[in-house]
Amino acid sequence: MCGIVGAVAQREVSAILLEGLRRLEYRGYDSAGMSVISPQSGLASRKAVGKVSALASALEASPLPGTTGIAHTRWATHGQPSERNAHPHLSGDIALVHNGIIENHAALRERLEGLGYRFASETDTETIVHLIHHYYQQQRDLLGAVKHAVTDLEGAYGLAVINAEQPDRLVCARKGSPLVIGIGIGENFIASDHLALRQVTDRFAYLEEGDIAEVAPGHFRVWNADDEPVVRDVNQIDTAAESADKGQYRHFMLKEIYEQPSVIRRSLAGRLGSRKVLTEALGAKAGEILKNIENVQIVACGTSYHAGMVAKYWIEGFAGVPCRVEVASEFRYRKFKVQQNTLLVTISQSGETADTLAALRLAQTLDYAATLAICNVNQSSLVRESDLFLMTEAGPEIGVASTKAFTTQLVALILLTVAIGRYHDLDEAEEEAIVKSLHALPDLITETLSLDDDIKKMSNAFAEKHHALFLGRGVQWPVAMEGALKLKEISYIHAESYPAGELKHGPLALVDSDMPVIAVAPNDELLEKLKSNLQEVQARGGQLFVFADKAAGFEESPGLDIIAVPHVDEIIAPLIYTIPLQLLSYHVAILKGTDVDQPRNLAKSVTVE
């Protein structure tokens, strides 16, 4: 989704801003732009549709000298991707970039047109810059004008503003969209994600909801939502924990798939004893809170929602605690009753997903016992606003298609299952068995990754297909859902998933020789039932591709391709069976020649509704 970078320095900033945008490319966007203030020629901008490299070419042809600037990657919401809709938007000597959506933009536009402003774009954002300009005319102070303007805005924003009449500063504000200040020596920066600024600093101050900041080369000042001056903590980022390059891999997605054994090891470190889960890892208050929990409500989006779906089977099956799971965009707009002593669990890689955050904020107004965030980003809004958090420790995930974030979320959810189950149906022997399975997990994932060559061969059968059906039963149904999501998002093949028992209630009508059917088949209590369902597919000429436990008793035959997966314990089977589905979608995408790491129309972090 949209990205913001800004700089106030004593050196040229356009190269810094451009590098910042490159580092945000993984989030998904469709145009880019930059404005810089030059002491000689004032405010100037360059914009380009498409990749940041197109903006780089525009800058090469016509450089932007100057020491104060802002830049943006835009993911179109209001108005098509075009140069005139790309940010920064201008009003007189003021330039602005914005992430988020202004919901009352139509009313503001009418009001501003009445004041004589002419709009150059179709965006909601342009209303903000004219509004700031309007107030600036009255008080000749950019900070005051921004403070005034944001009181007129309804919706979400992370924004940054510069003004050629006050070239030594930048003003930024956040509400519903993250912003961070990067602290340098004699220079300061801002960005929507600290990753954009790692080339210039490792010290960051995260703005909180409602904050407005004035940033100058030698200092920055912050005011909270009540307009009181506040000091935000400065965090030093651990460089070793952050490596955002592809290394030997062709794509981030492949690198991230192969990182899974090591990141899972990291996410278990310090949380597993030899026989027990160390629930202290959930925080000092965790024991006190969890012992009273009688229900769990999970809320998330996309892949994180699938992790929640898997966890429902664990929390009900192992812990014996009722668990509901809902996509955040539905949860936040529905009337429902909160069960007594319910723990609200949000799951999010980024911790900035607009719907998940809104669901958390809604829950805080309701009668939940506590909120827990399972998240991959320290200092994200979700983490900071929850009572408890469990970090997934996957490291930065750059590929838009979530892989290692998903499996580390599952690890965190197993830990949570145990932490809650202890006060309910999970006895010591069962906990010990789960801990043993978790200790074995990283090596079993490595073993499963060795199926890569076979899966690559299998992928040839999908390159010309337009549809695919993913089947699983029980806890493997959400694994099938995740497999279908991976295939559709990076190969653009239409893929659906069903619990295999539902086949004959409709989807069987789709099955013919053009419809590959992928099934995940561990050797569990539902295996025989799944086999019957698969026979229904074979009998109708469907092409079957089954990832099956070595001991599941499948034999290859015409129309039935088998890949044998290591035998694993029930609790970790969803993680193991996810791996071949990730690899399959990756190889199919390679054959289709799609943009694996940045699939069309998608964004890594969905910070708007």
Ligand code: AGP
């Ligand atoms: C997964 O491959 C997707 N890119 C997407 O579904 C993602 O999981 C979803 O947008 C939620 O993101 P979050 O985990 O950062 O909240």
